[in-house]
Amino acid sequence: MSSDLHSLADVDRLIHEPSRSTILAILAVVESADFLYLQRETGLTKGNLSVHLSKLEEAGYIKIEKTYRGKIPLTLCRITGEGSKAFITYRNQLKQFVENTKE
Amino acid sequence: MPDDLKQSQLRTIQYFYVDGSFEFGFGLLCLILAIFFYAETSMHGWLAALVDSSLVLVMIGGAWLIRLLIKLLKERVTWPRTGYVTYNRQNGSKRGWGITLGLVVGGLVAVTATVLASTPGIHLNSMPLLSGILLGLVLVFLGWRTSTLRFYLLALLSSLLGGVLAYSPAVDNVALAGYYLFFGLVLIATGTCVLRAYLRQNPLQRGEVTK
Numbered sequence: 001m002s003s004d005l006h007s008l009a010d011v012d013r014l015i016h017e018p019s020r021s022t023i024l025a026i027l028a029v030v031e032s033a034d035f036l037y038l039q040r041e042t043g044l045t046k047g048n049l050s051v052h053l054s055k056l057e058e059a060g061y062i063k064i065e066k067t068y069r070g071k072i073p074l075t076l077c078r079i080t081g082e083g084s085k086a087f088i089t090y091r092n093q094l095k096q097f098v099e100n101t102k103e
Numbered sequence: 104m105p106d107d108l109k110q111s112q113l114r115t116i117q118y119f120y121v122d123g124s125f126e127f128g129f130g131l132l133c134l135i136l137a138i139f140f141y142a143e144t145s146m147h148g149w150l151a152a153l154v155d156s157s158l159v160l161v162m163i164g165g166a167w168l169i170r171l172l173i174k175l176l177k178e179r180v181t182w183p184r185t186g187y188v189t190y191n192r193q194n195g196s197k198r199g200w201g202i203t204l205g206l207v208v209g210g211l212v213a214v215t216a217t218v219l220a221s222t223p224g225i226h227l228n229s230m231p232l233l234s235g236i237l238l239g240l241v242l243v244f245l246g247w248r249t250s251t252l253r254f255y256l257l258a259l260l261s262s263l264l265g266g267v268l269a270y271s272p273a274v275d276n277v278a279l280a281g282y283y284l285f286f287g288l289v290l291i292a293t294g295t296c297v298l299r300a301y302l303r304q305n306p307l308q309r310g311e312v313t314k
Contacts, residue, residue, distance in 0.1 A: 025108040026115050030188050033115070037186025041111060074187065
């Protein structure tokens with residue numbers, strides 16, 4: 001297998017799912033984002049978003065904090081150091097693969 | 104990185120400016136400065152000296168008030184509709200470079216405006232020109248960072264307004280007050296348009312609460 005195909009085969013399958021890569025891409029440029037923002041941005045249903053967030057949290061890529069703003073419950077998500085590193089690696093692997101592929 | 108991921112990231116960066124609260128805040132700060140500079144010209148003696156020396160306090164107090172206003176607007180309007188996002192503060196070295204670059208560019212513009220104003224045969228109010236170009240540069244930077252066209256247009260308007268008022272027969276501080284008054288009003292009008300568009304696109308859903 002060529003090295004660029006190797007790089008694609010080695011990608012983190014957890015991040016490679018489009019919804020989860022979008023969630024990580026968003027969280028990579030902010031300090032934190034709430035459930036409503038992520039739901040609107042990804043276009044997922046509440047249930048689906050919850051499942052994806054739980055998977056990312058289990059992997060240690062994001063931290064979920066349940067808090068309140070006034071009397072309104074607020075679910076805040078932020079990327080961890082490990083998640084940030086994993087996302088950068090994933091991005092570089094994709095970039096390398098795209099650069100080495102003919103149109 | 105695939106384009107849709109890049110777009111998601113860009114939209115998230117743009118999200119802070121999506122409701123026009125930045126223009127409202129910035130516009131109000133400009134109006135406060137317009138009142139300050141106008142008051143400065145109409146006062147004499149110790150009162151003028153007192154007002155003169157309080158510019159830093161006005162800037163700091165104004166900036167604090169505006170931050171409060173932006174937060175209040177977002178709490179009431181934006182976060183219940185489209186969600187809550189907080190942004191990272193730049194780390195030490197990155198922030199340091201940004202401040203250094205800002206100071207260098209600001210210094211260069213200040214020197215150019217002063218040289219132009221002191222050239223014999225040229226009547227020029229350097230302060231509105233300087234303010235127009237400097238605020239214009241800040242807006243160009245914002246436009247570049249967020250890929251938002253309206254900031255480029257506001258930057259152009261700021262520079263044009265500064266340029267026109269630089270050649271006005273009014274004394275320097277009155278022209279400066281005029282610049283901040285007009286530009287503040289332009290910013291507030293822009294903020295109103297952006298907010299209206301945002302509210303039209305994002306009506307409050309049933310079951311969502313404003314506070």
